[in-house]
Amino acid sequence: MFAVGLTGGIGSGKSFVAQRFAARGVPIVDTDAIAHRITAPNGIAMPAIASEFGASFVAQDGSLDRARMRTLVFSDETARRRLEAITHPLIRAETERERQQASGPYVVIVVPLLVESGTWKGRVDRVLVIDCSIDTQIVRVMSRNAFTREQVLAIIARQATRDARLAAADDVIVNDNLPLESLDARVDELHRLYASCAGH
Ligand code: ADP
Numbered sequence: 001m002f003a004v005g006l007t008g009g010i011g012s013g014k015s016f017v018a019q020r021f022a023a024r025g026v027p028i029v030d031t032d033a034i035a036h037r038i039t040a041p042n043g044i045a046m047p048a049i050a051s052e053f054g055a056s057f058v059a060q061d062g063s064l065d066r067a068r069m070r071t072l073v074f075s076d077e078t079a080r081r082r083l084e085a086i087t088h089p090l091i092r093a094e095t096e097r098e099r100q101q102a103s104g105p106y107v108v109i110v111v112p113l114l115v116e117s118g119t120w121k122g123r124v125d126r127v128l129v130i131d132c133s134i135d136t137q138i139v140r141v142m143s144r145n146a147f148t149r150e151q152v153l154a155i156i157a158r159q160a161t162r163d164a165r166l167a168a169a170d171d172v173i174v175n176d177n178l179p180l181e182s183l184d185a186r187v188d189e190l191h192r193l194y195a196s197c198a199g200h
Helices: 014-022 031-038 046-053 066-075 077-101 134-145 149-158 162-168 180-197
Strands: 003-008 028-030 107-110 126-131 171-174
Touching (some): 003 162, 014 028, 014 107, 014 180, 028 031, 031 107, 046 077, 066 077, 077 107, 126 180, 171 180
Parallel strands (some): 003 126, 126 171
């Protein structure tokens, strides 16, 4: 099925915009939700994670000990790559399965690290970037996650720059203080475009 890859920095409004497409009957595949599911209790990534990193990274309920893993991969680039070598192929396979099962005019795949992780751009038919200023990201994420300004800036520093994302975009939604009516008008416009690209 024709697939739109939806991406953007943390707090840009990816989930918010994806919901506006979902409200139009578009199936959404959320790679973050898949990443979470494969590392939930009895998730399909857990046996490989346990054998690669040890039982201390598995919580009592059989899920990933997220806090422990986050601390490790934040300071250890090699560990992050070892983890991704396990999770990324599984996320890709699950995404592909959901894409094939989805029914609708086209599918929107939400991929936070589409630009950073290289292979995604070739797996989708079109890239939609949700763009906003760093100031907007800081305000949104501080209130959503109760993070400090420094924590938000540290996450942003590890992600692709706005320019890198915009360079990869076929379409852009500029989502700074965008009223819902304006957002919906833009989503309607893109929805028509994608449906016609998909042959509907
Ligand atoms: P992301 O998924 O990119 O991290 P979210 O979609 O969770 O970001 O958006 C971050 C926060 O900003 C959420 O609380 C969301 O409801 C809010 N938000 C994003 N865009 C808008 C908008 N156009 N109008 C109102 N609130 C918005």
